Amino acid sequence: MPITDEEVALAAITSLAAFDDNQKRAKMHIDEILNDGNPFVDIHKLFALYNTLYFRSLLLPSVEVSWSKRLTLCAGICELVKDNQGKYRRVRLKLSEPLLKYRPREDTINTLLHEAIHAYFFITTTVAHSRGDDGTGHGSGFLLLADAINSHGSYLITVYHTFHDEVDSYRTHIWQCNGPCRTRPPYFGLVKRSMNRAPGKSDSWWQKHQEECGGAYTKIAAPELTKEQIKALSAKERAGRQKNKIDGWVKKNLVKVTVESAKRTRSLSPGRSAVAHKIAVVACPICDATVAEDKINEHLDTPHSP
Structure with missing residues (x-):
């Protein structure tokens, strides 16, 4: 019978x-580290100490601990991986740098201990732990050991450590459905992701969505490009990107100028006549000169000094 x-x-x-x-x-x-007042913590050093204190010195060298820049959906993960002989005898533990770097040090420590408990079960029970009592690995064994460590060291190891505000801040690729689901809570037809992967057949909920809604998704938001990504663009892509920026700028300022013009017209005294200007004007984004809105593109194409 398996352990x-x-x-x-x-x-x-x-x-x-x-x-x-x-x-x-x-x-x-460990006590020296926790009381040194340093807002940062060496997770490798602390993991080695916890290995000795709480996990019967069984975790090292079989467990690899690292920070992950790509992990943005949860604070940490622990997974069983194959070794050089194709056997599931190694464990990879990752902590999310984006989610934890601005949070209190205690969150990093609690997350490290949470994932170390998973690592301990992987080392001692192998694949049996990957299922667990509830299918998540947070069954009675996990709760038993987490509670004992919490009581011993006054930690706050919880079952889930997804920091919702931080997670949502990285989900900057957003798609909107045009079907009936856009009026239904809790998602209102929105799909938010930290990576540029459009909703599709690879999503477990896709078939159900097609049957119950049938709408199509359109991307409505994306993060700003990094400097490296901008450098990698072709000349044509850069030109299109610049045109979109100028068009957006013109539309924004056209609304502003129209509103200000309307305010000035209303402020005229009753005895004066107000002449409606049919041609809106905007300020050039390069030299700040005032130009008719329908002449702005022609003006931008001519050499001029800021």
């Missing part, structure tokens, strides 16, 4: 009853 999460959780908890010399030293170093 269970509960059994290995109890083995780890039992080791907390009476520390050996290595655990005592690890506990001392």
